[in-house]
Amino acid sequence: MNKTNYEELLNNIVSTGCTYADIYKQKSKRKIYSLIDSKIDSIKVLEREGIGLRSILSNHSKYVATNDLSMTNLMEKAKLLSSYYNDKRVIENITLNEEIKDSIVSAKIKHDDYKTEDKIKLLKKIDELARSESPLVSQVSASIIEEDNEFEIANTNGKLIKSSYINTRILIRIYVKKADVQEYIFDRIGSAKGYELLDEVNIEDFVKNTVHDAIDKLNAITIKGGEYPVILEHGFGAIIFHEACGHGLEATHVATNLSCFTGLLNKQIASPKVTLIDDGTIKNGWGSVNVDDEGTISSKNILIENGILKSYMVDYLNEDVMKHKITGNSRRQDYTYEPTSRMTNTYIAKGTDRIDDMLKSIKYGIYCKRMGSGLVNPTSGEFNFSVDLAYLIEDGKITKPLKDLCLIGTGKEILERVEMVSDDLRIEDGYCGAESGTIFVTIGQPTIKVSKMMVGGKDE
Amino acid sequence: MNSEEFIKLCLDNGIENVLLTINNVYSSNIEMHNDEVHKEQTMDVTTYTIKATYQDNTITLNTEYLDESLILSIKEMAEFTENKTLDEVLEAREIKANKKVKKEIVSDFKDDLINAYQLAKKEPYCTFYLQEIEYKAVSKRIVNSEGLSLESNNSYYEYGCEITSKKDDEEAVTDTKIIVVKDKKDLDVLGFTKDIILTNKIHLDKKNIKSGKYKILFREAVVKDLISYFVSMLNGNSVNKGITLLKDSLGQKEFSDKLTIIENPQDENSPSTRLFDDEGTTTSKKELLSKGIIKSFIYDNKSAKEAKKESSGNSYNGGIDVRNVYLEKGNSSYEDLIKKMDNGIIVNDVMVSSSATNINTGVYTGEISSGFLVENGKIVSGISNVIFVTNLHEVFNNVIDIGNEIVYTTSTIGAPCLLVDNITITGGVENED
Numbered sequence: 001m002n003k004t005n006y007e008e009l010l011n012n013i014v015s016t017g018c019t020y021a022d023i024y025k026q027k028s029k030r031k032i033y034s035l036i037d038s039k040i041d042s043i044k045v046l047e048r049e050g051i052g053l054r055s056i057l058s059n060h061s062k063y064v065a066t067n068d069l070s071m072t073n074l075m076e077k078a079k080l081l082s083s084y085y086n087d088k089r090v091i092e093n094i095t096l097n098e099e100i101k102d103s104i105v106s107a108k109i110k111h112d113d114y115k116t117e118d119k120i121k122l123l124k125k126i127d128e129l130a131r132s133e134s135p136l137v138s139q140v141s142a143s144i145i146e147e148d149n150e151f152e153i154a155n156t157n158g159k160l161i162k163s164s165y166i167n168t169r170i171l172i173r174i175y176v177k178k179a180d181v182q183e184y185i186f187d188r189i190g191s192a193k194g195y196e197l198l199d200e201v202n203i204e205d206f207v208k209n210t211v212h213d214a215i216d217k218l219n220a221i222t223i224k225g226g227e228y229p230v231i232l233e234h235g236f237g238a239i240i241f242h243e244a245c246g247h248g249l250e251a252t253h254v255a256t257n258l259s260c261f262t263g264l265l266n267k268q269i270a271s272p273k274v275t276l277i278d279d280g281t282i283k284n285g286w287g288s289v290n291v292d293d294e295g296t297i298s299s300k301n302i303l304i305e306n307g308i309l310k311s312y313m314v315d316y317l318n319e320d321v322m323k324h325k326i327t328g329n330s331r332r333q334d335y336t337y338e339p340t341s342r343m344t345n346t347y348i349a350k351g352t353d354r355i356d357d358m359l360k361s362i363k364y365g366i367y368c369k370r371m372g373s374g375l376v377n378p379t380s381g382e383f384n385f386s387v388d389l390a391y392l393i394e395d396g397k398i399t400k401p402l403k404d405l406c407l408i409g410t411g412k413e414i415l416e417r418v419e420m421v422s423d424d425l426r427i428e429d430g431y432c433g434a435e436s437g438t439i440f441v442t443i444g445q446p447t448i449k450v451s452k453m454m455v456g457g458k459d460e
Numbered sequence: 461m462n463s464e465e466f467i468k469l470c471l472d473n474g475i476e477n478v479l480l481t482i483n484n485v486y487s488s489n490i491e492m493h494n495d496e497v498h499k500e501q502t503m504d505v506t507t508y509t510i511k512a513t514y515q516d517n518t519i520t521l522n523t524e525y526l527d528e529s530l531i532l533s534i535k536e537m538a539e540f541t542e543n544k545t546l547d548e549v550l551e552a553r554e555i556k557a558n559k560k561v562k563k564e565i566v567s568d569f570k571d572d573l574i575n576a577y578q579l580a581k582k583e584p585y586c587t588f589y590l591q592e593i594e595y596k597a598v599s600k601r602i603v604n605s606e607g608l609s610l611e612s613n614n615s616y617y618e619y620g621c622e623i624t625s626k627k628d629d630e631e632a633v634t635d636t637k638i639i640v641v642k643d644k645k646d647l648d649v650l651g652f653t654k655d656i657i658l659t660n661k662i663h664l665d666k667k668n669i670k671s672g673k674y675k676i677l678f679r680e681a682v683v684k685d686l687i688s689y690f691v692s693m694l695n696g697n698s699v700n701k702g703i704t705l706l707k708d709s710l711g712q713k714e715f716s717d718k719l720t721i722i723e724n725p726q727d728e729n730s731p732s733t734r735l736f737d738d739e740g741t742t743t744s745k746k747e748l749l750s751k752g753i754i755k756s757f758i759y760d761n762k763s764a765k766e767a768k769k770e771s772s773g774n775s776y777n778g779g780i781d782v783r784n785v786y787l788e789k790g791n792s793s794y795e796d797l798i799k800k801m802d803n804g805i806i807v808n809d810v811m812v813s814s815s816a817t818n819i820n821t822g823v824y825t826g827e828i829s830s831g832f833l834v835e836n837g838k839i840v841s842g843i844s845n846v847i848f849v850t851n852l853h854e855v856f857n858n859v860i861d862i863g864n865e866i867v868y869t870t871s872t873i874g875a876p877c878l879l880v881d882n883i884t885i886t887g888g889v890e891n892e893d
Contacts, residue, residue, distance in 0.1 A: 036701055039542040044778065045533045047523040050505060060496065065503040067524045084500065116540055139703060175703060182820045225671055225847060225886025256493060258588060258624060336503055372815025377829060379624050379634045384827035386816035406816060406825040406847050456825060456847025456886040
């Protein structure tokens with residue numbers, strides 16, 4: 001595809017009256033090296049190449065995805081889009097200006113430059129470390145995931161942007177067994193960079209900590225359900241804010257009045273302790289983007305400042321209807337998905353409280369160390385998520401490990417109940433699945449105390 | 461490069477036994493917001509799954525294009541994988557292809573969707589009605605270096621609606637329902653809308669309940685999730701690695717004898733028909749669970765070899781999966797089941813995050829996102845703030861009765877309602893003790 005091809009397609013799409021059109025062309029490769037039973041079990045490869053064409057009129061869109069990249073087929077698809085409208089052309093002849101954007105996400109050691117033998121050695125080292133840490137370790141599963149994506153975006157604003165992203169991730173799942181009971185803990189390290197990632201992490205600590213937590217889970221007890229004060233450990237604990245309010249601040253839900261945060265801009269929606277930021281510009285951040293999937297440069301957006309709602313996350317489709325500036329949050333899994341407003345690197349800013357003081361303030365409560373995944377209904381704000389490993393707090397001290405916990409609540413409720421925020425901010429990598437597919441996001445927070453939460457449990 | 465040229469290229473590079481699955485997925489989709497078409501999408505994508513043998517090791521690679529660069533990947537994968545497997549050569553054989561699928565656009569449903577919205581709009585508290593309809597057509601063709609050529613086609617319609625209502629200053633309440641049908645004439649959009657309106661009306665008057673053990677009537681969409689969870693425990697890879705709770709259960713009675721779960725990919729009347737799996741193994745009807753006894757694990761070629769068994773024809777999309785699985789229905793209507801329950805909870809929908817299930821332990825925890833309280837055989841209100849903490853064995857062993865209608869809420873798994881006893885619930889009302 002060259003500049004002239006893009007111009008020809010765009011000019012064709014807008015010939016019947018739509019007010020905006022864009023084209024997203026992607027070529028990507030995902031490679032997964034997996035170890036189980038102390039052996040390299042598989043190397044999986046997924047190669048993709050395709051294109052998505054979109055037209056917009058008012059805040060309604062039409063979208064076509066195909067991976068037949070012949071110009072004959074693409075012109076047919078462009079004509080299909082233009083056939084949805086029946087009016088005079090409103091956009092003048094489109095001439096594109098080419099730009100390359102690669103300042104935020106790039107690699108020093110590219111995936112193909114790191115030897116396969118060394119990737120295998122790394123997986124075997126993880127296996128050996130885990131098995132030598134405890135005789136209770138019954139199985140180790142470890143993977144390296146490499147993602148390389150090159151893409152081009154052409155739109156009726158005259159942009160033809162070429163960019164790429166690279167993501168590298170190491171996943172481990174450590175199984176421990178005692179008598180007939182087997183449990184596991186999952187953990188990961190990931191960044192939007194190449195194998196230079198390995199220079200910044202301590203694999204030994206990463207594996208050992210996971211083994212010790214898996215053993216704690218093996219010895220964990222259940223707890224009776226009810227309301228408890230809860231401490232959420234720094235890092236992935238922030239999934240609660242990702243679910244409870246992040247999704248509700250995406251234009252997809254706000255523009256249709258379906259978010260519980262619609263119409264609350266500049267209103268106090270959270271405890272003054274809460275400042276929530278979405279920042280797609282963190283250098284090599286797992287959720288960072290050089291440019292979003294509509295060609296907008298990513299930015300740092302303060303969503304909630306000292307409890308006051310300051311911004312939503314807005315894409316091109318919803319800009320007019322929301323009368324809100326575009327924030328560089330338009331994202332998608334791949335070309336088969338139409339982009340929409342999504343999070344990037346989202347975190348609660350540091351506070352000034354001390355973890356010791358948080359613990360001392362709790363007579364009987366729960367310390368959540370490892371969160372599982374969660375779900376939200378952005379309309380009601382109701383969320384729930386599972387806790388992979390938690391501990392009981394008794395008289396201000398962390399005591400027994402707990403398992404099989406589920407936390408529920410609503411976004412508004414938990415934002416108001418944030419009582420203490422420490423200064424140990426930690427950001428971790430994850431995936432988020434929603435309307436435009438599964439994307440890379442980071443979530444983060446310092447350690448936080450929530451005055452009370454509804455906890456599902458089972459007293460045995 | 462076409463498939464024949466690519467197979468030749470592989471053979472020229474010392475790669476043998478090349479099996480190519482050519483998968484074309486076409487979909488047409490409309491999303492309505494109230495009475496306006498918000499989004500209209502079409503997708504037409506061809507993907508390839510390559511199975512090939514190099515240095516006595518058979519590997520699988522997924523790609524959307526065929527070119528020379530894949531040769532290097534195939535060799536690297538085969539060379540460095542230690543858990544080696546060697547697929548047998550599939551000789552050319554005849555399987556009669558089923559009917560070809562059309563690539564149609566779903567715009568002729570627009571009037572039905574607008575009429576459905578007119579119904580929802582009459583409800584005083586309804587603030588938003590979202591509907592989505594999708595037509596999906598999938599064609600699979602398998603060719604190999606031995607002249608094998610197989611074809612299997614399938615299509616279905618998926619309709620989903622979501623109603624949101626808000627009463628005064630209370631929080632908004634949303635209910636969602638999905639149905640998958642093979643034939644357009646089986647899609648009753650208006651009937652479905654009436655059903656979701658009624659569900660939402662009851663849900664709107666929701667109250668907190670006490671914690672305790674309850675009888676629960678799981679609706680079809682939730683039973684589908686439970687079956688999917690059960691099926692994941694039968695995965696041959698997980699069985700071989702010893703990481704599923706059911707690893708030693710083949711032939712054992714694990715669950716209530718009221719439960720029989722069947723897979724029938726050959727059934728042309730169910731939504732996910734497949735005549736053969738992605739490795740060319742002919743599919744067949746089989747019992748996964750018969751009267752509570754585990755009857756089969758599910759395997760692809762690699763996991764079957766490792767277990768010294770035959771593939772069960774369950775290789776799909778690079779992993780192990782199922783097509784047209786259903787729980788055998790019982791004799792009781794939904795209304796009969798409510799009467800039989802007498803006092804308890806109907807669970808229409810749940811929010812269960814992926815990490816709230818674990819095939820090692822069978823744990824199943826989550827929140828009831830839409831449910832009703834039943835007293836003396838009648839629905840009396842909606843419920844809110846309810847968490848369940850249970851496990852697959854508890855649910856599948858405490859079965860009282862099964863509904864008499866199988867509904868597909870996803871293309872691969874169909875389910876009737878399931879009435880079970882003795883499930884632990886954490887409610888939002890403090891117990892007096």
